[in-house]
Amino acid sequence: MASLEERLDAASSEYQKIQNDLNAAVENRQRLDAQLAENEQVQKEFANLKPENTVYKLIGSVLVKQDQSEAKSNVEKRLDYIRGEIKRVEGQLKDLSEKSERKKSEIVEIQATRQGLLQQSSGSGAKPVAA
Numbered sequence: 618m619a620s621l622e623e624r625l626d627a628a629s630s631e632y633q634k635i636q637n638d639l640n641a642a643v644e645n646r647q648r649l650d651a652q653l654a655e656n657e658q659v660q661k662e663f664a665n666l667k668p669e670n671t672v673y674k675l676i677g678s679v680l681v682k683q684d685q686s687e688a689k690s691n692v693e694k695r696l697d698y699i700r701g702e703i704k705r706v707e708g709q710l711k712d713l714s715e716k717s718e719r720k721k722s723e724i725v726e727i728q729a730t731r732q733g734l735l736q737q738s739s740g741s742g743a744k745p746v747a748a
Contacts, residue, residue: 621730621731622731624727625724625727625728628720628723628724632724635713635716635717635720636717638713639710639713639714639717642706642710642713643710645706646703646706646707649702649706650703652699653696653700653703656692656695656699657696659692660693660696663685663688663692666685668685670685672684672685672688
């Protein structure tokens with residue numbers, strides 16, 4: 618019985634760690650979605666620019682003039698990177714969800730085994746009562 622308790626404690630701890638990792642991955646995915654939306658908005662704004670328009674880049678607290686084509690290229694690269702990160706995080710979320718489900722099944726199995734042993738031990742000492 619002590620071995621079952623140890624297994625249950627270990628499995629519960631692992632499950633909690635997986636859940637924490639899953640929550641962190643969800644937060645990361647949300648952050649990436651926000652970055653993607655922001656950069657897509659910048660890309661739309663760039664589409665409306667005329668060649669004579671000036672583009673500035675914020676560096677620290679200073680606005681620095683930047684070439685339009687360079688700015689557009691930087692945004693494209695950033696969008697590609699963010700989309701790649703989203704795919705990676707989605708794979709991570711899928712993997713963590715599967716691990717979570719497997720660990721949850723393991724915990725349920727250990728609890729069922731423990732419950733069965735408890736019922737056997739309490740049932741073996743009881744005597745039927747005649748009415």
